[in-house]
Amino acid sequence: MGKLSNRTIMSGGHFLRWWGGFLFVLTAPAWGWSDHASLVWPLLREQPDIVTRSVPAESLRQFLTAEQNAIAQTLDDVEVWSAQNIAHYPLTPASLSWRNSSGPIVERFLSAIRVNPSLSYPLYVGPSPERSNPVVKPLPWSALSFLGGGNAQQASRYWSLTEGESVSVAEVLATASDEPDLGMDIGLFDDNGTAFGQRYGFGRQPFGNPNLDYGSQAPFHMGFYHLDWLARVAQPDLQRTYPLWRIALFGELADVAFRTGHPYWGWRFLGWGLHYVGDLTQPYHAVPLPGVSTLQALWSVVQGKTSEMVQLVSNRHGVIESYQYQRLKAALAAEEWSAPLLRAVAEQGNTEPLEYTSFVMDLTRASVAAASEFNAVIATHVSPRFVSDPNFEWTGSGFEVGLVDTVRRERGQAAVTQLDAVVAEQLERFSRVASQWIARGHLPPEEAAKRVTQQEAVMANE
Numbered sequence: 001m002g003k004l005s006n007r008t009i010m011s012g013g014h015f016l017r018w019w020g021g022f023l024f025v026l027t028a029p030a031w032g033w034s035d036h037a038s039l040v041w042p043l044l045r046e047q048p049d050i051v052t053r054s055v056p057a058e059s060l061r062q063f064l065t066a067e068q069n070a071i072a073q074t075l076d077d078v079e080v081w082s083a084q085n086i087a088h089y090p091l092t093p094a095s096l097s098w099r100n101s102s103g104p105i106v107e108r109f110l111s112a113i114r115v116n117p118s119l120s121y122p123l124y125v126g127p128s129p130e131r132s133n134p135v136v137k138p139l140p141w142s143a144l145s146f147l148g149g150g151n152a153q154q155a156s157r158y159w160s161l162t163e164g165e166s167v168s169v170a171e172v173l174a175t176a177s178d179e180p181d182l183g184m185d186i187g188l189f190d191d192n193g194t195a196f197g198q199r200y201g202f203g204r205q206p207f208g209n210p211n212l213d214y215g216s217q218a219p220f221h222m223g224f225y226h227l228d229w230l231a232r233v234a235q236p237d238l239q240r241t242y243p244l245w246r247i248a249l250f251g252e253l254a255d256v257a258f259r260t261g262h263p264y265w266g267w268r269f270l271g272w273g274l275h276y277v278g279d280l281t282q283p284y285h286a287v288p289l290p291g292v293s294t295l296q297a298l299w300s301v302v303q304g305k306t307s308e309m310v311q312l313v314s315n316r317h318g319v320i321e322s323y324q325y326q327r328l329k330a331a332l333a334a335e336e337w338s339a340p341l342l343r344a345v346a347e348q349g350n351t352e353p354l355e356y357t358s359f360v361m362d363l364t365r366a367s368v369a370a371a372s373e374f375n376a377v378i379a380t381h382v383s384p385r386f387v388s389d390p391n392f393e394w395t396g397s398g399f400e401v402g403l404v405d406t407v408r409r410e411r412g413q414a415a416v417t418q419l420d421a422v423v424a425e426q427l428e429r430f431s432r433v434a435s436q437w438i439a440r441g442h443l444p445p446e447e448a449a450k451r452v453t454q455q456e457a458v459m460a461n462e
């Protein structure tokens with residue numbers, strides 16, 4: 001991006017155009033914490049009623065067919081709530097509404113909840129880190145996603161389930177908490193070159209490159225709910241982020257599934273919602289440019305250094321997610337349940353009831369508050385070539401797997417200790433909100449027993 005004089009910057013048209021350029025390059029990797037299923041496992045394994053319970057798998061088609069009216073009411077309620085509570089909420093076009101539409105039932109539902117309809121949302125599960133893999137062949141990645149996927153996702157570790165097969169609640173929840181990264185939120189905007197994007201009513205993609213897959217999911221997996229006034233005025237499009245909507249939508253769908261005796265879909269929708277809750281605990285998903293004030297961002301536009309600044313932020317974002325993933329994966333593989341990072345995820349149990357807006361605003365406020373220090377610790381302790389060189393691109397660099405060893409070799413064990421400590425702080429926040437979210441699936445025991453019996457009766461009658 002070329003240099004601009006102050007005079008150019010001060011003329012409104014140019015100002016907006018160059019600031020718009022800033023938004024275009026804001027193509028932070030939209031992966032949240034890599035591999036949400038592993039991330040949540042240390043928490044789930046501490047909850048006996050989740051680990052020991054199983055539910056019968058049920059296809060989406062069967063759930064939708066059985067509960068058309070209850071789903072219609074839920075979707076109507078979510079739409080009204082969203083219009084009233086979410087700033088910049090793009091109303092669901094009337095033609096997509098579950099009540100009014102016609103055609104195959106699964107397609108109608110995917111349109112009504114405005115997710116990518118080219119995925120099949122099949123019955124599948126990823127075994128927990130404490131269970132050995134089934135002896136039959138795993139599903140090919142292409143059966144679950146059209147994406148190339150990152151390291152975490154490419155490993156073949158998902159198996160097909162058959163209708164009615166008994167499956168652990170913990171595994172349904174953990175597996176589903178990864179699912180929104182398989183492409184559900186990709187291609188939903190007008191300018192993403194998809195037919196459904198043109199029908200969904202989300203308008204043009206608010207930031208990021210509309211031609212990149214992950215750019216297009218970012219506005220659903222990042223929530224910039226605490227921008228300062230200058231950012232809101234200079235760049236109103238940053239306010240068009242939708243994780244609060246996804247969280248409320250999947251929270252309510254989980255409720256209706258539980259209420260009507262479809263616990264498999266209750267846990268799966270709860271897992272989908274958990275994904276967005278988890279993403280928002282990552283400071284790089286709650287602040288567009290951690291460690292950079294709005295004034296500094298504007299100054300970088302004046303100096304023509306926007307893309308350098310964005311590249312650094314993007315690299316730090318990617319590096320810390322790789323770091324967190326590598327550290328957790330190693331501790332899980334070794335079953336080091338007392339390792340500090342796994343304890344951080346396991347120990348912050350919270351089962352208080354929640355209300356969507358204050359829940360999301362409070363958790364993102366905490367993520368925003370952590371962002372600056374998080375960024376500083378990453379900049380100080382990770383090898384400079386990864387986090388302080390604007391000419392370097394982390395994503396696809398091939399350094400992901402060896403990252404922890406490289407940091408240890410180049411920066412010393414003290415750097416690893418510091419990074420672990422700051423990651424543990426974020427994971428504690430994750431643990432608090434994730435346990436609160438998961439508690440929505442806990443029913444009074446007699447209620448749960450009643451529903452399981454009803455469900456079994458339904459399955460027996462078929």
Ligand SMILES: [Zn+2]
Nearest residue numbers: 029030031032
């Ligand atoms: Zn991310």
Ligand SMILES: [Zn+2]
Nearest residue numbers: 031032221279
């Ligand atoms: Zn995500």
